[in-house]
Amino acid sequence: MTEQPNTEPTAPVGLDLIAPEMYAPALRRLALAAMGVGIGVGLLLALLVDWPIALAAALVLGAPTALYAVAAQRRRMSLSGTVLHAQTWSGDHRLDIAAATGVEILVYAGRLSRVVLRITSGPDTRIVPLAMYTDSGSGRELHILGLRRLSDALAACPLAAALAVSDVLVQQLRAEARDANAEERPLYRAARMVRDRDAVQPVVLSGRDIAELSD
Template sequence: MQEPNSSGPQRVGLDLIAPEVYAPVLRRFTALACGAAVVAAVVLGLLVNWVVAVLAGVLLLAPAAIYAVSVRWRRIWLAGTVIEARTLTGLRRVDIAQATGVEILVYPGRLSRIVLRVTAGRGRQVIPLAMYTDAGGGRELHILGLRTLADALASSHLAAALGVSSMLVGQLRAEARDAGLGERPLYRAVHLVRVKDVVQPVALSDAEIAALG
C-alpha cells in the first residue's frame, strides 16, 4: 500500500485495485490480441500481400499493447496532502490543501462507482473510493487510504472538503465495527443515486454528503 519517498512524506497508495491484482488478466488479454493479430496477418498475407498483412497485424496489436502497458503503469498515491498520479505521459500532482473544488461523483450502473474529484487550479484528479455490484458485492478503498484522504481533506479551507472528510471518517467507523453495507456512507451514497433511476454521473450536494457522514 505504501512506497518509500525519501524526499518527502510517506506515499500511500490510492489504487482501488492494485495493478498486480489484474496483471494475469492483462497478460491473457495481450496474448489473445497477439493471436488475433497473427491470424489476421496470415490470412491477409495469403489473400493480399505480406506488406499489408504485417501492417494490419501491427495495427491490431498496437492498441491492445498500449492499453495493457498504460493500465500496468498507472498508479495513484497520496504524499501528505499531495495526490500523485502516474500515467504514460508523466507524473501529475494535485495538492488537496490548495484545492479549489472537491466533489463526490457517483457513476450508477450494474457496477456502480463512487469517486472523489479534486481540482486545484488547472490540475484535476479523480480518486476511486469504491465500486458496488447490483448484488451487493464490491470493493472499497483500503482503510489506510481512506484515513490519509480524510486527514488531507481536513487540511483544506473548503467546506466541501471538510464535509467529504467527515463522510470518509464515517466510513472508517462503519468498517471498524464491521457494519453492513447499508450502514456504510460510500454504499449509501451509491444507493442514493441508484434510486433516482439515472444513468449519467451524479455529483452529490453538500447537504447529501453531510447527511451521509
C-alpha cells in the first residue's frame, strides 16, 4: 500500500529560498540610502532651480529604489496544507496546489543557475524557488521540510505533471537527507542539463527531462 500524502491543514511552512530576515537589514539600509540621496539632491537643486523641479528630481532619484526595497521586505512565501500563500506589496495571494492546472520546472541557466517551480491555477501563476547553483555545484536549496510539504501538496493534484514533479522533489529530499554530492541531487542535475544545452532563455523541462531526473 502506498503512503498517502498528508494534505491536512498544518502550520504554515516558509518556502523562501533565502530567509527574509537575512536580507531585511540590507534592504532597510538601501531604502534609507535612496531616500537620503533623493533628499540631498532635491535640497541642492532647490538652490538652483524652482522647488517643483527640485522635488520632482528628488522623487525620480530616490523613490523607485526606496519603494523597491520596501516592497522586497514584504515578500514572503509559505505553504499550509495544499494552499500556497504569497505575500507581496499588493497583498496576500493564495493558490491551491491541489487544484493546479499546470505544474512545470523551469531552469534559468547562468553563472548562478536557478531552478524554480511554476504552478498555475486558472489565471493565477506562482513561482516557487527550489534551488540555485554555481558551476561548481555549490549553492542553496529549499530546506527539507519545505520540500516534503511541497511534494505532498503536489501529490494531491491529479495532474500527471504534478505527480512527476512530486517524485523529483522526493528524490531531492532523500539526497539532501543523506547529504549526497551534487551529482546525485535531481535539482542540480536539472541545472546542469540546461547549462549543457547552452540555453539563453529560461527552459521548461519536458516530461522526458523530469523522468530522467527521477531515475
